[in-house]
Amino acid sequence: MTKYDELTEFLLLLGDSAMVQGQRLCEWCGRAPAVEEEMALMNVGLDLVGQARNWLEYAAERINDGRDADMLAFRRDERAYRNLLLVEQPNGDFAVTMVKQFLYDAWQYHLLEALTESADEQVAAIAKKSLKEVTYHLRRSSEWMERLGDGTEESHARMEAAIDTVWRFTFELHRCDAGMQALAAAGVIPQADELAQRWQTTVADVLEKSTLTMPEAARSFYLNGRDGMHSEHLGILLAEMQFLQRAYPDASW
Amino acid sequence: MSQWTLFEVFVRSKHGLNHKHVGSVHAADAQMAIENARDLYTRRNEGVSIWVVPSAEITATATDEKEPLFDPSEDKVYRHASFYELPDEVGHM
Amino acid sequence: MYAQMVETGVKKVKGLDEMSAEERAFQEKIDAEIKIEPKNWMPDAYRKTLIRQISQHAHSEVVGMLPEGNWVTRAPTFKRKLQLMAKIQDEAGHGLYLYSAMETLGADRDEEIEKLHSGRAKYSSIFNYPTLNWADMGAVGWLVDGAAIVNQVVLQRTSYGPYSRAMIRICKEESFHQRQGYEILLHMMQHGNDAQKEMVQDAINRLWWPALMMFGPSDADSPNSAQSMAWKIKRHTNDELRQRFIDQTVPQLEFLGCTAPDPELKWNEERGHYDFGDIQWQEFYDVIAGHGPCNRERVETRRKAIDDGAWVREAAVAHAKKKKQQAAA
Numbered sequence: 001m002t003k004y005d006e007l008t009e010f011l012l013l014l015g016d017s018a019m020v021q022g023q024r025l026c027e028w029c030g031r032a033p034a035v036e037e038e039m040a041l042m043n044v045g046l047d048l049v050g051q052a053r054n055w056l057e058y059a060a061e062r063i064n065d066g067r068d069a070d071m072l073a074f075r076r077d078e079r080a081y082r083n084l085l086l087v088e089q090p091n092g093d094f095a096v097t098m099v100k101q102f103l104y105d106a107w108q109y110h111l112l113e114a115l116t117e118s119a120d121e122q123v124a125a126i127a128k129k130s131l132k133e134v135t136y137h138l139r140r141s142s143e144w145m146e147r148l149g150d151g152t153e154e155s156h157a158r159m160e161a162a163i164d165t166v167w168r169f170t171f172e173l174h175r176c177d178a179g180m181q182a183l184a185a186a187g188v189i190p191q192a193d194e195l196a197q198r199w200q201t202t203v204a205d206v207l208e209k210s211t212l213t214m215p216e217a218a219r220s221f222y223l224n225g226r227d228g229m230h231s232e233h234l235g236i237l238l239a240e241m242q243f244l245q246r247a248y249p250d251a252s253w
Numbered sequence: 254m255s256q257w258t259l260f261e262v263f264v265r266s267k268h269g270l271n272h273k274h275v276g277s278v279h280a281a282d283a284q285m286a287i288e289n290a291r292d293l294y295t296r297r298n299e300g301v302s303i304w305v306v307p308s309a310e311i312t313a314t315a316t317d318e319k320e321p322l323f324d325p326s327e328d329k330v331y332r333h334a335s336f337y338e339l340p341d342e343v344g345h346m
Numbered sequence: 347m348y349a350q351m352v353e354t355g356v357k358k359v360k361g362l363d364e365m366s367a368e369e370r371a372f373q374e375k376i377d378a379e380i381k382i383e384p385k386n387w388m389p390d391a392y393r394k395t396l397i398r399q400i401s402q403h404a405h406s407e408v409v410g411m412l413p414e415g416n417w418v419t420r421a422p423t424f425k426r427k428l429q430l431m432a433k434i435q436d437e438a439g440h441g442l443y444l445y446s447a448m449e450t451l452g453a454d455r456d457e458e459i460e461k462l463h464s465g466r467a468k469y470s471s472i473f474n475y476p477t478l479n480w481a482d483m484g485a486v487g488w489l490v491d492g493a494a495i496v497n498q499v500v501l502q503r504t505s506y507g508p509y510s511r512a513m514i515r516i517c518k519e520e521s522f523h524q525r526q527g528y529e530i531l532l533h534m535m536q537h538g539n540d541a542q543k544e545m546v547q548d549a550i551n552r553l554w555w556p557a558l559m560m561f562g563p564s565d566a567d568s569p570n571s572a573q574s575m576a577w578k579i580k581r582h583t584n585d586e587l588r589q590r591f592i593d594q595t596v597p598q599l600e601f602l603g604c605t606a607p608d609p610e611l612k613w614n615e616e617r618g619h620y621d622f623g624d625i626q627w628q629e630f631y632d633v634i635a636g637h638g639p640c641n642r643e644r645v646e647t648r649r650k651a652i653d654d655g656a657w658v659r660e661a662a663v664a665h666a667k668k669k670k671q672q673a674a675a
Contacts, residue, residue, distance in 0.1 A: 026427075029415030029434055030647055033655020034257070035408060035445070036278060036289040038438040043292050046431045051372045053424040094658045140288060147281070150668065151661025158657065244422035244480055252537040253422040253480075253530075255456040256659045259449060276446040276512070279455065281662030282669065293439050298521070313385060 001081075007120065007188060007214035008062045009082060012072075013226060014111075015055030016083035019073055020234070021104055022048035023241050024091055025251040033094055040140065043100070043190035047133040056124045061231045074245035079228040088225075088234040095148060095155070102141035103166070103203065107173045109138045110198040114190035123188065142206045149210025159212055170219040172225060239245055255279060258307055260286040264294050265302040272304050280305075348406040348470045348494055350562045350634065352399040354573040354581075355391050375528055376578050379550070381507040384450040395570075396506055397451050398467075399579060401458040404444035405469035409462075409644050411437045413486060422480065429526050430483060436523065447508040457581040463649040471630060472553075472560050474638030481534060481542070481549035487527015489550075489557040489595070495520060496591045505578035518642070528598065535602050551607045558622075561588040561632045569628075573672045592620050 003009060025045030032038040056069035067075070086102055091097045112134055115127035132205045149156040174196030176184075183189045223229050244253065257279040260264035275294045280286035286305040294300065339346060362370055368387055375382065382388055414434050421427035445455045461467035472490050477483070498520070501513045529558035531549075534542040538669065562584040565571060582590075592611075599606060610623035 023419060026415075026418045026431065030408075030412045031651045031654075033651070033658035034279065035438055035442055036280065036285075036293070037655075037658075038408075038411065039292040039435055040288070041440070042431055042438065043296075043436040046428065046435065048444055049424065049428055049431065053428075073424065074422065094655065143284060143288075147285075147662045147665040148658065151665040152657065154657050155661030155664075240419050243420050248539070248541060250543055251422075251539055253426055253533065255454055256663055259455075276443055278442070278446070281659070282666035285606060285662065293442055294434070296439065 004059075004063060006183050007123075008059050009179055009226070010183060010189060011055050011059040011123075012082035013084070015052045015059060015072070016081050017068075017087050017104070018048040018055065018108075019052035019226075020081070020237065021087040021101075022046075022052060023111065023237060024087065024097075024100075025222045027091055028097070044137050045066070046138070049063050049129075051126075051130045051133070056127070058122055058126065070245075074242045076189070076238075078230055078238055081225070081228060081230065081234060081238070083225050083230075083234070084172050085223055085225045085231055086137065086166060086172065088230060088237060089166055089169065090233055092162065092165065093158060095158040096165055098141060098144045098148060099159065100161040100166055101137070102206065103170055103173070105134060105138040105141045106202045106206075107201050108134045110195055110202070111190070114195065118189065119187035138202075144208050145210045145212070149207070149212040159210070163207075163212060163215065167215045168218050168221070169223075171220045175224075177226065220221065255267055257281050258286075259309070260290070260305040261308050261311060262286075262290040262294055263306070264290075266299055272302065277308060278305070283307075299309040301333040348497070348560075349399045349402040350468065350470060350560070352395060352402060352570060352574065354395045354570045355572050356570075356573040359572050359576050370553060373576070376505045376576075379503075379578075380507050381510060383507045390572075392579075393451050395574065395577070396509065396579055397448055397453045397458070397591060399574075400444050400448040400451075400509055401453065401461075402468050402470075403447060404441045404618065405459075405462045405467060406473060407437050407441035407444060409469045409473045409648060410490075412644055412647055413473055413475070413485065413640075416477050417480060417483050420480070420481070424481075426530070433487070433523055433526060436519055440519070443512040443515055444509075447512040450508045451506075459652065463644065463645060465636060469635065469644075470560060471633040471638065472556050473644060474633050474640045475553065475556050476640055478552070479549060479667075480579045481545035484527045484530030484534070484546065484554070485549035485553045487523050487525075488531060488598070489527075489553050490560070491523040491527060492595060493560045493591050496587050496594075499588070501583060502580045503578070509579070520589070531602055531604075546602070547604050550604050554606050554608065555625065555629075556633075558588060558592070558625055559583075559627075561591070561631075563627060563630070569627060589619055592622055596620050604606070 004012070022045045025041050028038075029040045030038070032041055052073065053069050056072045060068050060072055063072075076208070083106075084104070086100055089100060090095070091100075109131070112127045112131040116124055116131060117125040120129065120249075145159070149159045150156070174192060176192030180189060182193060184191050204214050223231060244251070258281070259277055260280055260283070262275050264270045264275050278286055278289040278293060280289050283305055286332050287303055290305055291300075311326070331333050360369070362373060365373060369389055372382070372388060374394075375386075382392075411434050412522075414430060414437070418430050418434060419429050445458070448458065449455055458467060461475075462469065472493075477486065477501070495517065498513050498517050502510055502517055504510045504513065531546050534546050538546075562568060565583045565585050568584055570581060571580065575583075596606070596611065596613075608623045610621060612621055613619075614621045633641070
């Protein structure tokens, strides 16, 4: 697999994750538990796809091989996608969707907050813009965690089951590889352990308020989004998302 | 019966203006009502502040009471500045 | 239109001299273009008809998300995906504005939605057609929203205040929908390859007649029109609006370089309007009666969404109750 420079790889992690999470939210269209929630889910999705475009535009600029953000999003294979394993997991019921959203929001929030101080000006600018949106996303998903965790017996049970389903993918949220260490040393991204600490605190706090149990820290296992080692779900998601670009490679839309 | 409560929504569109009634939303609690209202009524930068009030908590005048409630103020012109004529020499007041 | 064949329950429109004092005062207000507001006295049939009409309109907005949802996961570029997501969000929003207007009449939203799910309430016939290629996203915006706008612009002056205000808001927001749709098609026709141009023509061929049917049956076959017009909850006849839509759409069609699937469509100098062929009304009545290509799937999807979401809504209520109790303790 081609690996780009550390920053470009990191931009792909951010952009691809937002894109895949946005795509999963699109799948909810017409199926949300209330019409108000249709608005809300699509709203978050819209923010995320917009963020993905910003990150991937910057990545495309750095890769500089003639591909633009659209080509990166709609023509790359699953092995070249760098998104978090968490966001590619199927939506499941509303509990799984909300738990995924919350764990991802908490990660995004602390990461973006730190990235507003990035030594890379463009990263700082995109982070600043995205942070406003993500602050709202985190607030909303935290509230849903509480409502559903501390709601009815059924909702509580569903939330516990949802956490059990996706928790194992959270090891990636505080993973740090050599590339990230180098970026952190250069002040482009925050230190991984500080970030992990903040994520841990937010998640523990919200889970406690939600009367939900926080599992032990997830351990890494075989799969790894940053190396394009995805679960089988991503390929199918991309097949759908990329259909038109793949079927009509010379078309202009 | 609806599961969620009906809330009336009031949006202040700019600093310095009054909150204006824009419609309603359903929500389980007031916080959710604020967020639903934000997503629904301020998608296009329409607002800087939102109030939500449970619809059942609003007491309204029946419009058929219009005459006794509002007509009496019609002939109290002295409540309006234009009622008072001042000579031009006094200048702007 | 989004509200088609709304039953008024009135056999014959009463003259002023046949009305009670209350009814007469009400009708005179309407005749004087004074808006009726929620707390005003209104005839029961007016209230019921409006609830039916507004709920039908709202259901249409919500069901209308489904044919677009069919492609939102497959939109080809960032730009198109973001536009479509924003548009779908608007449809949900417009549904909510309308439900909100409907609730000012004393109707309960959940009950009205239940009527949709049990087949007792209607929604626009157009959303029972499948979206089969990406150009459908263009054709839906251009033709379907275009037809809707023709009707909604007029409804901004409807006699019921909350409905009129909802329509004003919707019209303001919807102006981008039709342009968005047309631009999708225009881009494919001007910059696309042969396969894309075929998609555009195919989409128009399939959606042309259903779009014309949106305006509802001919005036001669619309028994409820007279009362609805007297109440000004309908302001022009179905045929007038259909003609207006055709007249404004044909030049746009020609600019695209496409054709309509109607050999009889041609300009009539004498009338100053386009003539067009006969509409297959049997198809329309079949679709309205539940026998369209997607009726089952549409209603089933909506019912499933609300059923599957029951535990979510219940949990939110239970949580709110707990919070209240804690605050009181």
